[in-house]
Amino acid sequence: MTTDLTAHPPVTGPPTLDEVAVLAGVSRATVSRVVNESPKVSPEAREAVQAAIAQLRYVPNRMARSLVTRRTDTIALVLSEPNSQVFSDPFFASIVHGVSAALAETDLTLVLLTARDAREQQKIARYARQGHVDGVVLMSLHSEDLLPDILSDAGVPLVLCGRPYDGRSVAYVDADNQGGAQVATEHLIGLGRARVAVLTGPMDMIAGVDRHAGWLRATTDAGRRPDPALVAHGDFTEAGGEAAMARLLDQAPDLDAVFVASDPMAVGALRALRAAGRRVPEDVAVVGFDDADVARVCDPPLTTVAQPLDVMTTELVELLGRQIDGRAAPAETRTCPTRLVRRASA
Template sequence: MTTLAGRASSPTLDEVAELAGVSRATVSRVVNGSPKVRPEARRAVEEAVARLRYVPNPAARSLVTRRTDTIALVLSESDTQVFSDPFFARVVRELSAALADTEMNLVLLAARGEREQEKVARYVRQGHVDGVILMSLHSQDTLPAVLAEAQVPLVLSGRPLDGRTVCYVDADNAGGAREATEHLLAGGRRRIATVSGPQDMIAGIDRHAGYRAALEAAGIAPDADLVATGDFTEAGGARAMALLLERAPDIDAVFVASDPMAVGALRTLRESGRSVPGDVAVVGFDDAAVAATSDPPLTTVAQPLDEMTRLMTDLLLRQVEGDAEVQARVCPTRLVVRASA
């Protein structure tokens, strides 16, 4: 009577060794692709492995190698809805593609709320994974600090708000926002409003800073009436736009800090009887799928998301290999001009 009734347990190295007529060490060498094995021995082992349907026990292996060959993408967010963000889906896709011809496995960890964050932190501290890519959106999130302390290879997606020295990859949010605003200025617009993102998120903060910097450089004084804050959702964008129109009906352009919000803004503008870009020019951010299909198609700022993801993967794997230098990388954005501005 074994512990787990009915569950067939996989054969061990020893059994394979016996069947192949070699030692455990040789089997191990074959399984791990060591070159120092005679071809005939190798064949015998391979045959035995196939016959017994041998699969190495990862627990035993990582007990000695100190590696798990697994990295985690952890998503720290109070709201599971973030999954719905196509942004996230793209990161997952690119990440698993980058890992496809590696030994590395990818697991996703969702940490919403304090309890789950603790659970994830414990999971990582225990050494279940060799490294983690952390997507943490809000400034009050404690997970980045906890994981940074855990001595585990770590790459952040997005610049950390507290300026701690960790490895991260981010888009040049400020630069992109500035370029977007400059594009509006170049189009002759002068009353340029903004729907900015939440100011406890780095993307919200940086994009707003870029907008202000562009205006300042053009010698235009900031006007609080021209600033409304949204929550990166379409509904939030629509509301913020309505607020702006109420406060400053004479605006001729608006920089919206995300495409979903921009779509909402377009709706509000349409409902108010204004034409885009005739009366009001609109620029979004992210180059999300909706940007191309909205009415009118959205001029927006594209982030090199795939490149950023590959970069994160790269930085992380290098850390896992023992290359310990901490790097920060900021990737340039690109203005995609469509019909809305």
């Protein structure tokens, strides 16, 4: 007597495709077609399979599927940033929100990975190379970030959120930071302000550099000599903005306007200005950057540069999608226009 190889083994794990096939009285191939919504299935077969799936509470094993399709249907949003407080940056939160919203239409899943140090970066690189994800959106790069190199070397589809610091050839989506900063500064100058200061972000981030460059451009375009005393560097946080504003008031007590490179910093700056007894906008006009929620509710409401976050996140996933499908031009880039939002602070 031989063993019956078609007999059900003792039910061990979750149900498999074959068990569904047996129950539905069809072949594995047919079940697979139903699961993948192939049109080439008769209504009866489809119905039988669906009933069996429901009865068994069958869930396809994605690992097995990935093994053959080479797709995982998940993309990673990697936050490469030593400073854990980035979480609290509303810009970051908005990007996460936007990307996951853009993905909601698709059946892709978003996983968030954070890399605080080189070791965690390696771990993430390994994770990506091992085929856990179809692609990566990488954000918040400082100049010395290793991940872009590792990932693109490994052939992992990759789109940066923000222009890379060096001129490397890689796909990215960015806001027109320089243009926005320039418009903001021009607005301040147009208001008749004589001493327009700038409170920059970290200069090892391209957004910090670009926004500073915009201020510089507007300043020189207006025929003014850029005064080093009108420049202070912050770190994109509220506390950093407050401190930098205090320094700025110290360096240049006669300033009558300031372009602040992020809204959280601007909120801090507002506080420092109030502490120093300066009225906004009467004594000092303030323009922020980001159009974060806080810009609407702070006192006074902040004139600020809005980035088209929805456009940017949509572009981000579209670019990545094209790369994953292999139908992307190499190193495609998008620079999205910004827009000045006028409120009370300038």
